[in-house]
Amino acid sequence: MVSYQVKPGDTLAKVAYHNKVRTEDLLACNRDLLSAQDYIKPGAFLQIPDPGPGDIMLDKIRCCYEYGFRELEEDKQQLTAFTCETIGQSRMGKPLWLFKAGDGPYKIFLSATWHGNEWLNTWLLMEFLKTLQQKIQQKESWRGLNIENVLQETSIYAVPLVNPDGAELVQEGLYDGHPYYDEINKINYGYQQFHHWSANACGVDLNHQWPAGWHEEAQTSPSRPFFRHYGGEAPLTEPEARAIYTLTMKEEFSAVIAFHSQGEEIYWGYQQQEPPVSREFAHRLARASSYRAVQTADSKAGYKDWFIKEFKRPGFTVETGVGQNPLPFEASARIWLTALPLLLESLTFFDFTKERTR
Template sequence: MQTGDRNIYDFCTFVCEAEALAAQYPWIELVTIGHSVLGRPILALRIGVGAHKVHYNAAFHANEWITTPLLMTFVRQYAEAVACCEAWYGVDARSVYESNTLWVVPMVNPDGVELVLHGAASCESVFEQVFHWNGGSCDFNNWKANIRGVDLNDQFPAHWEVERERRDVPGPGPRDYTGEAPLTEPEALTMAHFTMEQQFDLVMALHSQGREIYWNYRDYEPAHAEALAQCLAQASGYEAVKLTGSDAGYKDWFIQDFRRPGFTIEVGYGVNPLPIEQFPQIYADVAPLLLQGLLIQLGTNPFSLRSYNDH
């Protein structure tokens, strides 16, 4: 993770690393797919030229910002292996590149991430309101929502009304407020439009924490979804979990509307924000899982004994 001497990975760090990657490897496409409430760009990177279209995203939730450098480190190492025509975790990286088109959106919620990491300095124009929603506290470590106090992963039209009733949160705040209707927030709407435009074959959303893989949604998932989740579990050491009692999330909506494999990956274990000291171990677990998502098209599982997990 390229964070200098800091123990954070903020929006500026992310943008600088994304631009550097695109400059170093001209075959990585960097595009702005939308903007946050405060006008920060929501960036996507594309790597690969294959017909199998895969999407990974991170930092839907502000205090889960550690998921952004996880994705960026994966993309950087993947690009290095492709450029050098090297084996990566025992797999020919060039073959993976030629078989897949991977789109990553490493920071879905840039305003929220900046609020958690930089507080008032990140949102002076709206800080009084955000301060009020946070119970009069300047400690934003527990803030998951976007800058309007809406939980972006409760914003999708997948039994949204059920989730709103279950959450029973009356208004904006640090977490669990669904908004007044689905897709009211620009960040969630950006992700919905991007997904509909690209028509992905498989998606993964990185969250924290719990070391779990959620793979189902109200029996809308394809028949092979559980078997795929077990492959991801084998690659990572995480547990594949059949989840109930949760609606309106990004992967829920994807499974419901596209009937294709969608996964929520809860990385690490502990309390959010996860300590940055856990990053090396989390990445060692998650990188093979992310690679496995690209190997499904090839029918390959090199992680049966997790022999490459210390790569």
């Protein structure tokens, strides 16, 4: 048994994984200090048990520990086949990274973790991009798709982590010196668990920030900063939302998919303003993933809603999981196996912007 000093960004699952022990054994060794719901604080000391018998490393298609901005910063160094650039910053100054590959006229935009407690979709998109790079470099097909040919017709844009501050709060808790310490404590009534938190660092829901029914949605949403559903004082007040807005207006995507994680459903409409082809595309995604295609959700002011309203092009909200957010690590295998064919199918849509001029 050895002693380990906790570093910034550590969680129980990360410490267990990197020391090749089970989280349960780590908890058992530190039961006087921790419970399974506790955040571990930088500077604290943990006792690391000796590794047990057998291989505790999980299959590579499963997420083994919390994935946030630190992991993305490390993994982006591997994505040399992609153009990588920042499109803006979060409230706390974290960069919002955009990855791009392909030169085709059909532009598909993928985004994830609009809500802090849906960070597992950041892991999903980064695994997708890393595996896609392998296929590009090795000139391999992927589930029957010739990737080289696809990228001649398709341009992939991805922002895997729209809300890095919210994800950090969910994963690591509130620490001394946090720029929004007092505000978050007030919003959360002093409660020191944040697994329910979906907003950004100052209590604004980034998927309720969009000028598509914003005023109507505000009538039934919190009227002040809150951990969910508060749409801000006005549309597009938050730097994260403005960064996605500026990118979208600049690139004028052919289609967009915003990943969330509740229900295994695909929402594809907004007030009958979506183009007729959206139904076809939605059902193609549904067949590929086994998710359910649903025309409208009982909400407004979302990014997908605004995109449809602004461009009259296909926009989708894809809900990848079932259960309570944040979904457990064990859900990652099911998410990968169902969302991967959906992602690949989305690369094969035709360029709707050209279709409109025929």
